[in-house]
Every structure is written in C-alpha cells, then in structure tokens.
Amino acid sequence: MPVISRFLGIVIMMYYHDHNPPHFHAKYGDYEIIVSLEGKVMDGKFPKRAL
Template sequence: MPILSVFFGIIVRMWHDDHPPPHIHVEYQGFEALV
C-alpha cells in the first residue's frame, strides 16, 4: 500500500487494488480511519 504523505506522525496511504472505489487509510498512533 503506497504511502502518499507523512506529517505530524500521521500516515496517509491509498488502497487501489483492494475493492472499489479506491480509498484512503489514515493512521496515527495505532488508530486508523478510512476515507
């Protein structure tokens, strides 16, 4: 899963082969959000 950005300890990744539509995972200190 490619990393798009890292700032203030927040990692932004984009899944494109998992399932439609392409979506973003945001990780911070063990927590995760999907956008």
C-alpha cells in the first residue's frame, strides 16, 4: 500500500482502486483506522491523542 504521509508516528496510506467511498488507512503503533475523505472514521480505533 503506498504511503502518502508519515508524521508524529502516524502512517497514512491509500490503496489505488480500493472500494467506495473514497478513504484512507492510518496506522499508529498497534492501532489502525479507515477514514473517509470527509473525515469520518469508518472502521477501527485510534487513541484520542492521535486523532
């Protein structure tokens, strides 16, 4: 999965031709979330300080 950005220990990734709606994946340590481009968390959990 291509890495779009890395900052403060968070890695932002986006798949090419992934399912709709458009979204990105983020990892922070052992946490993973999927976030829509509108900013809504679609799946997963992150610690509050990382959101």
